[in-house]
Amino acid sequence: MADLYGLRTRDAFGAITLDTTITSVRSLKMMQVAGNGGFDQYISIPEIQAASFVVVDALYNGSDLTYTPPAWATPGQLQLRQPGTLTWQVMILSQGGEPFAAPGSYGIRASNNSIRTQIDSVNQVLTVRYSGGLNIGFQGPGSANQIQYGNVTFPQPITTYERPLIFLNAENYMMVGNFFVTGTPGNWTGFRIKAYNHQGAHGDTALYPMTIKWFCASYMTPNTTVDMYGASVRDASGNRTFVTTANLALLNGQPANNSFVNAGAPITGISYYASSAQMGWTGSYSDYVLANALFSCTNVVQTTQPIRTNYGGFLPGRRDVLQMYCENFDGVNPLSVNGRTLFASRPMKPI
Structure with missing residues (x-):
């Protein structure tokens, strides 16, 4: 068995809240870029590395027709296709292990059998804010009841300027589209998706409900609740960038490819x-x-x-x-x- 090194914290009930031997917490950098109206736009972003995850997202609510431009990321560069003249949100998630951003930065870093964890005072981490379930699509063979749209309203608006990230899973079959986040920058209130059922392409399973699970993740907010156990990191202004009370959105198990x-x-x-x-x-x-x-x-x-x-x-x-x-x-x-x-x-x- 290989040696294990790093950090582990538990809450008051003994549940593990952070374990650097099993979790790769990746730092999050966010920025906005303005479309130049061209067919292809190339933007220099030195923070993009070969192993980075780059997400290009909208900053507006266009209901069912909210769109995002196709985007490709290569080390140091982002390519947008037909970005128009809108401003787009760019989020860069790293594997951790980069040098801390500047003198005076602080945090924690651990390496365990090639799993790297970095939590610092500059870059944020993704945390789960809300979660729930949806039942959409056809409701069984012969049923006249079809739930075409899934609508979610958050218990409280999310006040980040960037749209929160919405993750979807399903017990089995899931075909959805026309996704958009409701609200506006600083006041994101929920999201909506549309069901697409195709019996001819996907068999009789498409006639039954899609049982979908979802969670909403965003970066840490200054008033995040803490308790007497675990670890907390703040930036130079006293705002928390990480606390083990939060439920982290893990990024360990990625597909081998990131293109279709x-x-x-x-x-x-x-x-x-x-x-x-x-x-x-x-x-x-x-x-x-x-x-x-x-x-x-x-x-x-x-x-x-x-x-x-x-x-x-x-x-x-x-x-x-x-x-x-x-x-x-x-x-x-x-x-x-x-x-x-x-x-x-x-x-x-x-x-």
Whole structure:
């Protein structure tokens, strides 16, 4: 057995709240970039590393037609396709282990058998704010009751300028799209998704309800509750950047790839076409998928159908693949969902 090094904390009930031998807590950097109106825009961001997770998200509420531009990240650079002239939120999650940001920064860092953990006084960590469940889609064969939309209202608005991150999972089948977060910067109130059931493509499972679990994660807020156990880190202004009372959004088990390939059969019908794309997933039913960019629409400015819906999720009985579709009613110049930024997560504590 390999030696283990690092830090472990427990709460008043003896439950582990932080364990650097099993958890990789990754730092979060957030920034805004303005679209330049071009077809492809390249932005220098030195903080992006080869192993970074980069999420490009909207900062507005456009209801069902809220869109995000396809985005690709390479070390030191972000590429946006048809970003328009809107301002976009960029979130960079790292594996930890980078040098602390500047003289006077402080925090904790641990390494355990190649698992690196860094919690510092500058970068924030993702914590679970709210969680719950949804039942949407067809309600059984022959049922006239179809719940097309899933609507969630948070117990209290989330007051970050950035949209909170919404993660989705399901007991089995899940095909959703038209995702958007309700509210405005500084007052995010909930989110909405739409069910897409395709019996012809996915079998009779598509006739039954989609039992979906979700959680909402955002960075730490200054008034986060603490107790007498564990560890806490503050920045130079006294704001907490980490506390073990919070439920961390873990980022350990990521898929081997972070891009899609054109695979699987398209969904076709009268005046309807949706191209198919897939990527290998984690294989675990415990992993949630980030909804923010993946299940929102794409804006294809030069076409007669500029706003196109991306929808998808989990095929019946499978977690080895993430299935996505991009609608294109006339079937001409179909798009794939490449460039939709995403990652897997699960809560550290049960929800």
